[in-house]
Amino acid sequence: MIFPDFDPIIFQIGPVAIRWYALAYVAGIALGWWYAMRLSRNEALWGKRFPVATKDQVEDLVLWVTFGIIVGGRLGYMIFYDTAAIWERPFEIIKIWKGGMSFHGGLIGVILAYLLVAKLHKIDLLKIADLAAPAIPIGLFFGRLANFVNAELWGRETYAPWGVVFCNDTIRENSGGICPAGEGMRHPSQLYEAGLEGIVLLAVLWVAVYQFGILKRRGAAAGLFLAGYGLFRMLIETVREPDQNLAGWPFGLTMGMVLSLPMLLGGIYLLIRSRGPKGEAEAERRPLTEAPKGQAEAVALAGDEGGLAMAVETPAKKPAAKAGKAKPKSKLVE
Numbered sequence: 001m002i003f004p005d006f007d008p009i010i011f012q013i014g015p016v017a018i019r020w021y022a023l024a025y026v027a028g029i030a031l032g033w034w035y036a037m038r039l040s041r042n043e044a045l046w047g048k049r050f051p052v053a054t055k056d057q058v059e060d061l062v063l064w065v066t067f068g069i070i071v072g073g074r075l076g077y078m079i080f081y082d083t084a085a086i087w088e089r090p091f092e093i094i095k096i097w098k099g100g101m102s103f104h105g106g107l108i109g110v111i112l113a114y115l116l117v118a119k120l121h122k123i124d125l126l127k128i129a130d131l132a133a134p135a136i137p138i139g140l141f142f143g144r145l146a147n148f149v150n151a152e153l154w155g156r157e158t159y160a161p162w163g164v165v166f167c168n169d170t171i172r173e174n175s176g177g178i179c180p181a182g183e184g185m186r187h188p189s190q191l192y193e194a195g196l197e198g199i200v201l202l203a204v205l206w207v208a209v210y211q212f213g214i215l216k217r218r219g220a221a222a223g224l225f226l227a228g229y230g231l232f233r234m235l236i237e238t239v240r241e242p243d244q245n246l247a248g249w250p251f252g253l254t255m256g257m258v259l260s261l262p263m264l265l266g267g268i269y270l271l272i273r274s275r276g277p278k279g280e281a282e283a284e285r286r287p288l289t290e291a292p293k294g295q296a297e298a299v300a301l302a303g304d305e306g307g308l309a310m311a312v313e314t315p316a317k318k319p320a321a322k323a324g325k326a327k328p329k330s331k332l333v334e
Contacts, residue, residue: 025142040053047213053127065114068108072107141198156241157185163188167179167182189239227266233257234260
């Protein structure tokens, strides 16, 4: 199969170009934001861990996560895969429209965003990670499709009938008259990753959340995502072409495998930990609004913008009047 004649640019107005790569990030973040908001409002999914976060807190999280994805992803790519360019062509760091984003670098940026939001809003770090984990595969799906459209991160050579020749006139025009992937058939590893890291991992997390109540266990959703991604990425690395400057590692290892192994192990640790006493949810739900004793009771409103609490006034009990000295009723209506 010859690679379709995709143009990486959707449309261009003067010097401003709208690219599929950028649109993929926008779609992934927007849909992930929507999904996380729905999860944060569903008390039944969280049990005693509810409330999770307010609408404003989720929006703040999305803002910082977006920043972490872009900065961490780009810096991670330059550090892990193109270190020499940092010193030889430092301005390449800001050229994110050309591609070259590292998932593992983006993950580090996202974790830093989690830490910042947890500190600013005094929210449990693992509660934030559990909220975001089921939504991350949405962004991964769109990101891998963008990699395919850009004809980058292709797989190793293959004779499989579904192999793709990543070479056409558009690729030659954008690459100085050559096809970087050559003219042989290769695994469309971008689509493998879109399927496993995106669709399959999203489905696994959805079933775990809605059928097995995984969000009720502290750190379990984050652990399942880390372990699932680490496993799928390591499997796909066996058919994905390593970067030229990183080829020839011992035992057939690749940089992607090395970076994914800690994710797999960390995810397994969080899953095991979530089943022990440390993973049990709080025994009592803590209301976000305290009411004076004897004057109000805090009532959690399920599904109201992240579970805000509302104080419902209840009058304090008055001592019973002595017999024979009943107080006359007032004529005033209060």
